Amino acid sequence: MTDPSPTEGNSPTLMLPSAAAVEDGGALVCRESPEPDHAYRSPFARDCGRILHARAFRRLAGKTQVFTRSQTESDHSRSRLTHTLEVAQIARTIAETLGLNIRLAEALALVHDIGHPPFGHAGEKALDRALQAHGLRFDHNLHALRIVTGFEQRCPAFPGLNLTLAVREGIVKHSRDYRAQEHPELSAYLLDQFPPIEAQLIDLADEIAYLTADTEDGLEAGILDLDAVRDGVPLFARHYAQTAREFPAAPTRLLRNEALKAMLNAMVTDLIEEIRRQARELGIDSLEAVRRAPRRIALLSAGLDAEREVARRFLYANLYQSEMLEAEHRRASEIVQSLFDAWVSDPELLPDDHRLRVQSEGAPRAVADYIAGMTDSYIESAWQSWSQHQTGESR
Ligand code: MG
Numbered sequence: 001m002t003d004p005s006p007t008e009g010n011s012p013t014l015m016l017p018s019a020a021a022v023e024d025g026g027a028l029v030c031r032e033s034p035e036p037d038h039a040y041r042s043p044f045a046r047d048c049g050r051i052l053h054a055r056a057f058r059r060l061a062g063k064t065q066v067f068t069r070s071q072t073e074s075d076h077s078r079s080r081l082t083h084t085l086e087v088a089q090i091a092r093t094i095a096e097t098l099g100l101n102i103r104l105a106e107a108l109a110l111v112h113d114i115g116h117p118p119f120g121h122a123g124e125k126a127l128d129r130a131l132q133a134h135g136l137r138f139d140h141n142l143h144a145l146r147i148v149t150g151f152e153q154r155c156p157a158f159p160g161l162n163l164t165l166a167v168r169e170g171i172v173k174h175s176r177d178y179r180a181q182e183h184p185e186l187s188a189y190l191l192d193q194f195p196p197i198e199a200q201l202i203d204l205a206d207e208i209a210y211l212t213a214d215t216e217d218g219l220e221a222g223i224l225d226l227d228a229v230r231d232g233v234p235l236f237a238r239h240y241a242q243t244a245r246e247f248p249a250a251p252t253r254l255l256r257n258e259a260l261k262a263m264l265n266a267m268v269t270d271l272i273e274e275i276r277r278q279a280r281e282l283g284i285d286s287l288e289a290v291r292r293a294p295r296r297i298a299l300l301s302a303g304l305d306a307e308r309e310v311a312r313r314f315l316y317a318n319l320y321q322s323e324m325l326e327a328e329h330r331r332a333s334e335i336v337q338s339l340f341d342a343w344v345s346d347p348e349l350l351p352d353d354h355r356l357r358v359q360s361e362g363a364p365r366a367v368a369d370y371i372a373g374m375t376d377s378y379i380e381s382a383w384q385s386w387s388q389h390q391t392g393e394s395r
Contacts, residue, residue: 016279019286021100022196028166032149033158043164044103050161051110054154056147060084060113062375064120066214066320067221077217080113080120086213087112090205090268095198097272105198107163108170112202115144117372118379119332121320126336127368134344134364143372144171151373170199175206193291197275200290200298204271211311212264218319219256226256232314235307239263270304277301335383336371342386343367 022028029043038046051057060081067077078086088109095105117123117140128138145168149160165188172178172186173195180191194200215236218224230237240259247255278297284290290297300308319325343350344367347358357366371379 016098016276018099020284020290022104022166022198029164031162031164033162042103044107047107047163047167048103051107054152056114056152059375062377063116063118064376078213080116084113086209087206090209091202094201094272100198104166107167108174108199108202111171114147115140118374118376122329122332123336126333130337130340131364131368136364138368141172170195174199174202194293194296196287197290197298200296204298208264208267212260214315216260223322223324224319233311235263235311270300274299274301339386340367
């Protein structure tokens with residue numbers, strides 16, 4: 001194992017031990033159906049390609065991140081696809097700077113939201129609530145695993161995308177720890193160990209991306225007020241003040257964007273430095289040591305983590321749970337719940353391939369899988385057809 005080359009501006013003594021990175025070999029590149037190596041693409045580069053070319057990935061373009069198109073009348077708000085691409089950019093930067101496996105981090109970022117249902121978190125909550133009435137749960141990470149191991153049918157040779165073990169493990173474990181007793185079906189994914197750093201960093205790359213991007217989209221949509229953001233988010237206020245000093249004649253919109261960029265950069269830099277600090281403190285010198293460490297090591301420093309939490313709470317109170325969005329969330333919940341109930345009570349209404357799965361999965365799971373795969377516009381038209389059908393019936 002060679003030392004990673006020092007990145008410009010970084011002291012080599014502060015680099016993460018390169019042995020802590022996932023290599024392009026060994027058990028972590030195993031696929032459920034064995035395949036010969038590609039002539040010139042690494043296993044994780046192939047996984048990036050497979051995710052990028054998947055239908056479920058393309059459907060992210062039609063899924064809500066925070067705003068639906070009708071809420072903002074803007075072509076510039078993030079969709080779940082553009083959010084995903086931003087997370088991938090951040091994850092690559094962190095992985096590259098730390099000498100980690102860039103392609104693995106990229107694959108995990110590209111796939112991290114692939115299991116999200118339509119209508120953002122409101123859709124996910126509604127689907128989970130609907131399933132709970134049948135003793136089941138909806139979890140977007142576990143749904144993502146079902147997509148890449150089964151639903152996404154692209155090749156005659158195997159079901160799903162046949163991704164490497166490292167990517168499947170990262171899908172399951174990037175944002176939370178599942179208990180082995182509650183999830184025996186996940187036993188292949190080493191639930192008693194932490195995932196590689198490439199997977200651990202995805203959760204914060206995701207949060208850094210959405211905290212800054214959603215603030216921008218919220219301001220752009222007029223739901224967030226610039227003075228309120230400055231009063232409520234010290235991390236933003238600090239960078240805004242500095243930017244305003246630097247560019248006294250700049251228009252507000254550019255100052256705002258520059259401040260958000262600086263805020264993003266500050267969090268990414270802090271995360272990189274804190275991972276190095278944690279690795280030093282815990283004596284991390286191998287992937288095995290990452291896995292057996294007493295805690296996850298992809299963390300922000302205590303100070304910045306507290307500021308991140310303030311920013312997150314601010315967005316919850318003023319954006320995600322704002323009156324304008326809540327009205328839409330209630331409507332989303334009603335649509336998901338009504339269609340779920342209708343299809344569970346009469347699975348004959350489902351399209352053929354989903355109806356066929358009722359026998360093996362049970363109607364609630366088969367219906368939830370069908371709904372979870374929909375884009376916002378697809379579920380809207382399904383809702384309209386169903387409503388018209390209901391109106392016709394009651395005449
Ligand atoms: Mg995300």
